[in-house]
């Protein structure tokens with residue numbers, strides 16, 4: 001079971017590396033790891049389990065955050081439009097995106113960052129993601145809203161990018177050009 005002890009923090013260089021593609025079909029070890037990552041998210045959103053094991057709630061997790069520099073992410077959340085997302089993905093790739101930007105008015109956080117970093121994180125408002133899911137199916141997801149934000153946050157982790165890298169240093173709460181709040 002993954003706990004907070006397994007999650008690397010922002011000083012760890014692995015978070016700033018480009019993670020490697022997973023050779024498909026995935027090994028049983030990689031499948032098990034992806035399953036464990038998804039389980040972490042579910043556990044972290046279960047009041048009782050999260051309290052018992054001291055889990056910080058998360059809607060997404062990327063393999064580099066558990067010290068594995070591989071292109072694997074898990075997401076588990078309900079979007080504001082009540083659509084549910086629960087995926088373990090290999091080699092996710094943004095294949096197209098809107099010009100329009102979006103951001104969370106609350107800003108973002110990260111399980112690997114034990115501090116508040118205030119400011120808006122400008123991201124693409126809509127993205128199309130291609131990936132291979134945990135059952136080896138090729139999937140294509142057209143995402144907008146909170147889902148688009150979460151997937152970009154996780155895919156950033158595979159490219160060594162942290163959410164605070166997107167915050168404007170001079171004016172953290174500057175409204176990004178032609179951007180709209182997601183929430």
Ligand SMILES: OCN(O)CCCc1ccccc1
Nearest residue numbers: 058060108109110111150153
């Ligand atoms: O990488 C996952 N993570 O550190 C957990 C928080 C994920 C997340 C938080 C705010 C907005 C988008 C995504």
Ligand code: NI
Nearest residue numbers: 109110111112
């Ligand atoms: Ni993160």
